[in-house]
Amino acid sequence: xxxxxxxxxxxxxxxxxxxxxxxxxxxxxxxxxxxxxxxxxxxxxxxxxxxxxxxxxxxxxxxxxxxxxxxxxxxxxxxxxxxxxxxxxxxxxxxxxxxxxxxxxxxxxxxxxxxxxxxxxxxxxxxxxxxxxxxxxxxxxxxxxxxxxxxxxxxxxxxxxxxxxxxxxxxxxxxxxxxxxxxxxxxxxxxxxxxxxxxxxxxxxxxxxxxxxxxxxxxxxxxxxxxxxxxxxxxxxxxxxxxxxxxxxxxxxxxxxxxxxxxxxxxxxxxxxxxxxxxxxxxxxxxxxxxxxxxxxxxxxxxxxxxxxxxxxxxxxxxxxxxxxxxxxxxxxxxxxxxxxxxxxxxxxxxxxxxxxxxxxxxxxxxxxxxxxxxxxxxxxxxxxxxxxxxxxxxxxxxxxxxxxxxxxxxxxxxxxxxxxxxxx
Numbered sequence: 573x574x575x576x577x578x579x580x581x582x583x584x585x586x587x588x589x590x591x592x593x594x595x596x597x598x599x600x601x602x603x604x605x606x607x608x609x610x611x612x613x614x615x616x617x618x619x620x621x622x623x624x625x626x627x628x629x630x631x632x633x634x635x636x637x638x639x640x641x642x643x644x645x646x647x648x649x650x651x652x653x654x655x656x657x658x659x660x661x662x663x664x665x666x667x668x669x670x671x672x673x674x675x676x677x678x679x680x681x682x683x684x685x686x687x688x689x690x691x692x693x694x695x696x697x698x699x700x701x702x703x704x705x706x707x708x709x710x711x712x713x714x715x716x717x718x719x720x721x722x723x724x725x726x727x728x729x730x731x732x733x734x735x736x737x738x739x740x741x742x743x744x745x746x747x748x749x750x751x752x753x754x755x756x757x758x759x760x761x762x763x764x765x766x767x768x769x770x771x772x773x774x775x776x777x778x779x780x781x782x783x784x785x786x787x788x789x790x791x792x793x794x795x796x797x798x799x800x801x802x803x804x805x806x807x808x809x810x811x812x813x814x815x816x817x818x819x820x821x822x823x824x825x826x827x828x829x830x831x832x833x834x835x836x837x838x839x840x841x842x843x844x845x846x847x848x849x850x851x852x853x854x855x856x857x858x859x860x861x862x863x864x865x866x867x868x869x870x871x872x873x874x875x876x877x878x879x880x881x882x883x884x885x886x887x888x889x890x891x892x893x894x895x896x897x898x899x900x901x902x903x904x905x906x907x908x909x910x911x912x913x914x915x916x917x918x919x920x921x922x923x924x925x926x927x928x929x930x931x932x933x934x935x936x937x938x939x940x941x942x943x944x945x946x947x948x949x950x951x952x953x954x955x956x957x958x959x960x961x962x963x964x965x966x967x968x969x970x971x972x973x974x975x976x977x978x979x980x981x982x983x984x985x986x987x988x989x990x991x992x993x994x995x996x997x
Contacts, residue, residue, distance in 0.1 A: 579714070580684065581694060583679065584712075584724050585709050586728060590606075590622075592653055604618075605645050606618050606619075607649055608649060611977075612977065625642045655677070657707060665682065669693070673811045673812045713741060718803055719803065724738070755775060758803065759799070761799070765796065777803055781800060820920060823845070837904055842966040846893055861885055864884070865882075868914055876913075888938050
């Protein structure tokens with residue numbers, strides 16, 4: 573019996589950040605939305621109905637009047653909400669398919685090999701995700717990952733006709749999509765590549781599928797060669813395994829305002845270390861070294877510029893936030909220089925290892941068992957009652973240096989004090 577041909581599904585959330593904001597604001601169902609970057613700097617996400625009026629990356633302070641004229645509502649980025657909603661969406665998908673590769677916060681590839689009717693399953697997934705989370709998704713199904721991406725794009729572009737699900741495993745449907753899709757819409761083809769392909773007369777996805785793969789490889793790269801082969805129906809990309817544990821963990825934030833005093837900067841570094849240590853424990857790793865750095869704004873010619881960092885060896889491999897925070901705040905004192913207006917701090921955890929991977933001898937110190945138990949309790953409490961419920965004393969609850977997020981929605985799913993309240997009459 574021959575092996576079954578691969579079938580991939582790509583499930584992609586529609587305008588994910590904007591959709592997350594709409595879930596708990598039904599009054600915004602037909603209102604265009606934009607989401608802003610850190611410190612409410614520029615536009616990083618748009619709902620479909622906002623795209624004709626606002627470009628990605630436009631600075632918020634320059635477009636306030638335009639947003640008002642077109643009735644567009646702006647939100648500060650609420651990453652806690654988006655991350656939690658993403659986890660809910662992915663959990664539902666994982667419960668309905670044989671295997672999943674979470675590709676980004678709002679999309680995942682699935683293995684549908686052997687599924688009797690992939691399109692029916694795709695519609696069930698779409699219905700279930702919408703019913704359980706309120707997030708609309710598009711589903712593309714094909715024999716390769718690149719074609720599944722293209723099918724997903726078509727499902728969204730022609731949603732009124734497709735119902736948000738497109739299966740192009742059939743050769744006739746695949747060819748129709750290829751002929752009617754500009755090459756710039758193909759996964760991995762950017763502006764520069766499109767310009768090069770235009771010179772070769774490759775205008776559509778079908779043109780790229782019919783191009784000679786070896787010529788593309790010689791002229792460009794193996795990546796574009798694989799893209800062409802995938803468009804022609806030859807699977808070159810497999811479903812990836814879960815990412816291995818990170819070898820470095822970084823937490824970096826711009827301050828909401830310029831900082832000149834050491835105590836406030838130490839508070840910020842302690843807060844970033846709290847978050848970094850959570851990530852460290854989530855992947856069950858220990859840290860041997862940390863790097864702490866601070867800097868001023870680097871693009872204002874009227875301000876003095878300064879940047880510096882220091883690497884600190886820890887007494888033993890650890891995930892104890894108390895040890896990490898003490899080392900980090902002491903390190904800040906070494907690099908801080910008075911007279912500057914600081915704009916950003918960064919915490920990096922280096923030389924990560926798993927418990928038992930580091931060499932121990934009779935004289936080497938290791939993390940006490942009591943500390944490991946304490947960190948487990950810390951994570952359990954914060955996991956149940958919300959991040960920051962329990963924290964080290966040097967981390968403030970409402971820091972004055974926090975990012976400016978004046979337009980942020982509530983944490984509807986991650987904070988008990990911001991849950992919806994339903995009144996019965």
